[in-house]
Each structure stands twice: as C-alpha cells, then as structure tokens.
Amino acid sequence: MSGDNGQTTALILASKSASRRAMLDAAGVPYEAVPADLDERAVEARMAGAPGGEVAEALSVAKAEALARHHPHALVLGSDSLVVVEGRRFDKPASREEARAHLAFFSGKVMELHSAAALVRMSGGAAGCEWSHAACARLVVRKLSERFIDDYLTREWPAIGHTVGCFRIEGPGVQLFERIEGDHFTVLGMPLLPVLGALREQGVLAA
Template sequence: MIARFPKARLILASKSASRRAMLDAAGVTYEAIPADVDERAVEASLEGAAPGEIAEALAVAKAAALAPAHPDALVLGSDSLVVVDGRRFDKPESREAAADHLCFFSGKVMELHSGAAIVRGGGCEWSHAAIARLHVRDLSDSFIESYLAAEWPEIGYCAGAFRIEAMGVQLFDHIEGDQFTVLGMPLLPVLGALREFGVIEA
C-alpha cells in the first residue's frame, strides 16, 4: 500500500512540453522544474540492463536530483528511450544525425520505453515503465528531407527524432501501445499513483 501524503505539492522534474501538456489536460496541479542529471553517466552505470529498466532508472534519477531541495513535495520524474533492432538511439545531436536515424528506422519497428518515478525526500516512493511499439513505414529520401525541413530543430529534443503530436505521426503506419507512453510518460499509472498519494482526488 502506498503511503498517502495529503495535499502534497507535486513537482514535475522536466521541461518537456508534451509531459506538461499531459498533466495540464488531466487537470493535475504541479510546478515544472527541469532536473540537471548526467543521463549518460546513469546509463553507463546500468550497462547490460533492459531498456525499460534504464528508462525507469533515469526517471528516478531526475526526480531524486530535485527532491532534496523540496522536502515538502512529491517529485515526478520521467524519461523515454528508443530501441530499434537492438540498438539504442538517443536524441539526435544534429539535423544530419536525425536524417541518419530516420534512414535506419525506415521499415522497422521502434520500441519506445517510457519510465516514470515519484520521489519524496531521500527515497523513491513509486516507479513504473511502459513500452510502445511503433511500426515505421518505408520512408523516402524526399519525405525525410521535407520532414526535417518542417520539424528541425524541435525534434532535436526528442528520442526517436519525432513528435507524435506533430508531423512525426506521418512516420508510422501502425502503433501498439497507448498514446501517453508514446508522448513520453505512462500517464494512467502515474495518475493512479497520484490518487494513492492524495495529490488528486480518488
């Protein structure tokens, strides 16, 4: 049973517009504060771990980075990572890298792992990871060029080089998994945890 923290203040440890939009649309009151975390160092410490475990650990790390400075609050962290053909893909560092990623993704199944965690003070109170499988259609060179002309540099902040709520939806012909996981946070389990914690009404 999750311990309840009545009227607890909620902090979202993220600057992600899509994660903020999800919480806003769900009617959750929160404050957004970006977390400063060396994601590569966290990943290196988890070498050999499953992608879902890494996404969950990154979510915990982001929340834990802010929690000590806000002991009265519950801190929600979230992170996503992409795997295609067994290969991890981070956010593209340049337009050229994004084009390379998209060429590699063409005709393949993208696994998108989204993790979330809630930390209070010095401990993780709750965490969860979910997966969506996105079937990338065959992408022509001309489509990739026009797509990047429209979407760069915004997709430079996105694992998988796409925003599903924008032109990125054109990359796929089939998606397995819920839209929230694709957007970068397993929202339904998060809302369930927030109800248990007393942040939102049960």
C-alpha cells in the same frame, strides 16, 4: 490537494518537457515544472546492456531524486523515454545530420518506445522512491524515402531535436508510421494513467 493528514501535497515535475506538461495540464493535475540537473548519459553508461524499460525507469527515478534533494517538502515526479531499434538505444539527436541518420536507420523497422515515471520524496534525510512504472509501445516505421526525410526535417527541425525517436506524434511525426501498438500516453512520453493512479494514492489527486 490535501492528504489524510490534512497537509497539502505539492507536486513537482522534474522536467520542462512540453508533452509531459501538456498531459498533466489536460488531466487537471496541479504541479510546478522544474528541470532536473542530471547527467543522463552517465546513468545510461552504468546500465549498459540493461533492457530499455529498466533504463528508462532508472532515469526517471534518478531525475526525481536529484530534484527532491532541493525540495524536501514536495513529491517529485520524474519521467523519461528512450527508443530501442534492433537492440540499439537512441538518444535525442544532437544535430540535423544525426536526426537524418536516425531516421534512415529507423526506416522499415520496429521502434520500441519505452516511457517510465517515478515518484520520489525526501524521508529521514534521504530521497526515497515511492513508486515507479515503465511501459513500452511498438511503432512500426514505414519505408522512408530520402525525399520524405529531407522534407520532414525541413518542417520539423529543430523542434524534434528535443525528442527521442525524432518525432512528435501529435504533429507531422505521425507520418513516419504504418502501425502503432501501445498506449497513446506512452508514445507521448509518459505512462499517464498509472501516474494518475499513483498521484491519487499519494494524496495529490482526489481518490
């Protein structure tokens, strides 16, 4: 897509997330996916005590900034999601046993899923954030029996090791919930509609 100056605006997604790539593919967005080299835990540690949405947004910006420095002529899209349950933040499970512990803790509680995105480009030798946005969905987890958790992990591990919240909403993970309040794309891991609006403003998509 060409911007007002007639130059093509290349978009790079700072992620290899299958769900984020699927969203952009389905929406017809041209992009290249390149994973960002970022110590996410260090960013989270610096923001200890901050609201979940702020942390997700900061991680999105940091991912995009880390990649933009190596791609000075592109617009970089960073995105991140995190889960908060009863005030406790949860990262992706490192093992099946940790996934089991997460699911047992989530049982019967409300999961807040924060998804954010940011657009960054190099300007004057520095990475500058052009736009960022965070959204939150509330997912009510039903009471999960030990048998259900065992059967669920047999089917879904290790695939859900790459997800916060230990679920893929487009698969068996939907069985975890009684009710979902919020945007579907936020649940998938990126606030897509605001992203598309920002990409139109940046000349990546036709207005």
